[in-house]
Amino acid sequence: MGNGNLLPILLSSMIIIGLSAGVSLYVGMKRKGNEEWAVGGRSLPLYVVIGTQFATVMGGGMLVAHVGIGYTSGWSTITYGLILGGGILTLLFLANWLREQGFTTLPDVIRKIYGEHPLLTSITTVMAIIVPFGWIGTQMVAFGSLLGAITGMNENLLMFFLALISLVYILPSGMTSIAWTDFIFGICMLMMSVVSIGMVFHMTGGFDVIASSVPPSSIDFPTGMGAIGSVTILLWALSILPGTMTNQMYYQRIYAAKSSKTIKLSLIITVAVILLVEAWAAVMGMGIRTLNPGLANPEDAAGWFLTQVPTWFLALFTSFIIVTIMSTVNSGAQSVVVNLTKDIYQNYINPSISEKSLLRMSRVLSVIVIAVAYVMATLFSGALNWLVATYAYSAGALLFPIFIGYALRKTSFLTVQGGIAGMICGLLGTGIGHALNTGIPYVIFGLGLSLIGLLVGSYFTKEGQASSMEEQVSVDN
Secondary structure, three states: OOHHHHHHHHHHHHHHHHHHHHHHHHHHHHOOOHHHHHHHHHOEOHHHHHHHHHHHHOOHHHHOHHHHHHHHHOOHHHHHHHHHHHHHHHOHHHHHHHHHHOOOOHHHHHHHHHOOOHHHHHHHHHHHHHHHHHHHHHHHHHHHHHHHHHHOOOHHHHHHHHHHHHHHHHOOOOHHHHHHHHHHHHHHHHHHHHHHHHHHHHHHOOHHHHHHHOOHHHHOOOHHHHOOOHHHHHHHHHHHHHHHHOOHHHHHHHHHEOOHHHHHHHHHHHHHHHHHHHHHHHHHHHHHHHHOOOOOOHHHHHHHHHOOOOHHHHHHHHHHHHHHHHHHHHHHHHHHHHHHHHHHHHHHHOOOOOHHHHHHHHHHHHHHHHHHHHHHHHHOOOHHHHHHHHHHHHHHHHHHHHHHHHHOOOOOOOOHHHHHHHHHHHHHHHHHHHHHOOOOOOHHHHHHHHHHHHHHHHHHHHHHHHHHHHHHHHHHO
16 A cells, blocks of 8 residues: 555545535535525435435445454344344334424424423434534544555545545535535445445455355355344344434435425435445455455455555545545534534524524534544544444433324323433433443433433423413413
């Protein structure tokens, strides 16, 4: 590796970035309103919604960790995809309602179910922010380490370049420009997946050679889907499902779709594409194991593979890495900014702010969010740990208030006090589980206490809330 590969990598990356940046700027000139910035004007076509959902799900983890899973455990990557897909498909139950209500953020959902309350909205806003913010930092670290090994460049400098380039996609028109460029990135990702599989088959001699070289426990289908072990699969389910079901970035793409039909088709097709990419990761991993079965760290599989390929392929694959990571950074930053502008500033500080001023503030905050994430990524290289933590705390606080709240929204049982109790108990439970360090995903402790807090808190406060509502109606009359 090293600087000898730098020129072709730069040329390939500049072509892809230049074309996609041109699309971003063009879209930004055509669609300038705050509604376009926040939720894509609620008019994104099916293929764009699929592209942006898929590109958002993809990230450095797919290129490193999942190929590593394929290296050790074959088709187990598909099991991961099924769990992730299950979480995404759960959103089908809420899709029509979410689209009809005209929501913009997760706090909008909570306000609709429980009513307006500063503490409830504040907790929801913080929990909605921390996950995408964690994604930004993690992807920056992954970008720096992967590209640093390939090019020989300084990791902090590479992360700085990523931060600057990401703004080109965020600033023109927020969600709208990100969604359209994500569609381009998604096409690039799928094309590169096909090319890379062809390269692996060429280097190994084909799938039959791979099948005869790796352990039967990995290659046999469908039994290979469990090669990672039942305990790990259970841990995946307990971690991935809650985090996926409460990730605001997925909700935003539902809000941005043109119609309810578009939403449902996009979620189903996105899951199908995810499963195909997980199958790609499995074949890539097993192919690399055929070429080099002695890697001490399976997560080095993708990096080692890139030391064996021609320069032209290395340049294309590096571009693949760049756009994969960049799409996640863009989506995370835009999601955080929407919460800051709408749920905090517009909701509590300046409700009368004009659309033009709100759009200007969104752009300024985008620069600040990217800058803060960059600084944190340079200071804390173990970003994966805080990504896992953000997922756990967010899901522990929000999962049951959202989904039980949706299920019981037409009843009079749930109260705003119950919603607050559910969130606070979820945070406390997650913190306790985290501190105990039992090996069980600590989000489980949070989910358990959140459920108890939500139901018990609502039960003991429902009469008081009913009385308050009756008094308010009397005053209004």
